[in-house]
Amino acid sequence: MRQLTDGVWQLSGRPANNVNIYLLGDVLIDAGMIFDKGRILAQVANHAVTAHALTHGHIDHYGASHAVCTELGIPLWCGAADREAVESGKMVTRYPPGKLPAAPAHPVARSLAEGDTVADFTVLDTPGHSPGHVSFWRESDRTLVCGDVMFGYNPFLLSGGIREPIRAFSVDPERNRESARRIAALEPELTCFGHGPPLHGPDALRAAVDALR
Numbered sequence: 662m663r664q665l666t667d668g669v670w671q672l673s674g675r676p677a678n679n680v681n682i683y684l685l686g687d688v689l690i691d692a693g694m695i696f697d698k699g700r701i702l703a704q705v706a707n708h709a710v711t712a713h714a715l716t717h718g719h720i721d722h723y724g725a726s727h728a729v730c731t732e733l734g735i736p737l738w739c740g741a742a743d744r745e746a747v748e749s750g751k752m753v754t755r756y757p758p759g760k761l762p763a764a765p766a767h768p769v770a771r772s773l774a775e776g777d778t779v780a781d782f783t784v785l786d787t788p789g790h791s792p793g794h795v796s797f798w799r800e801s802d803r804t805l806v807c808g809d810v811m812f813g814y815n816p817f818l819l820s821g822g823i824r825e826p827i828r829a830f831s832v833d834p835e836r837n838r839e840s841a842r843r844i845a846a847l848e849p850e851l852t853c854f855g856h857g858p859p860l861h862g863p864d865a866l867r868a869a870v871d872a873l874r
């Protein structure tokens with residue numbers, strides 16, 4: 662686990678930066694795939710964790726949520742419109758139903774909505790990739806955790822620059838572009854993606870979003 666800025670840590674993984682999990686203060690953000698339970702528990706062992714929040718209810722973000730919440734005895738929080746998917750162990754995409762594997766279901770203790778506070782971050786509703794996708798924004802130092810509103814690179818090639826997420830996995834790609842324009846307009850100094858390395862400065866994100874056609 663490495664510290665990115667005040668109160669923000671990124672968990673280590675292999676390949677690095679590929680399926681990202683963060684700690685904001687004492688709140689674990691996302692939980693990777695089902696097999697990521699071990700790396701999460703090992704890395705947060707010496708760190709207080711009191712809650713677990715999701716950017717969205719896709720299987721590469723809440724795969725290990727059930728195991729981690731159960732093991733640590735902490736509540737699970739997610740965007741209101743993703744609650745049903747997480748509590749039933751499914752995920753909402755445009756991809757034909759039944760073709761994607763599910764993640765273990767877990768009850769959601771708190772539905773997140775625009776303006777809520779998580780650690781010292783503000784919840785932003787950023788729907789499109791999933792119906793209840795949220796981002797976490799700290800105005801004081803312009804730090805953003807944006808989940809899959811944008812990818813930091815191509816997660817299969819581990820390179821290639823900032824891009825929109827795979828359209829077949831976005832329930833509403835046009836709505837996601839609205840969310841992408843919103844986060845770019847924040848001009849974050851640090852952007853923490855669901856997939857891809859942390860980005861410093863607002864310019865590359867702005868350019869990638871401006872290039873979406």
Ligand SMILES: [Zn+2]
Pocket residue numbers: 719721722809855856
């Ligand atoms: Zn993802």
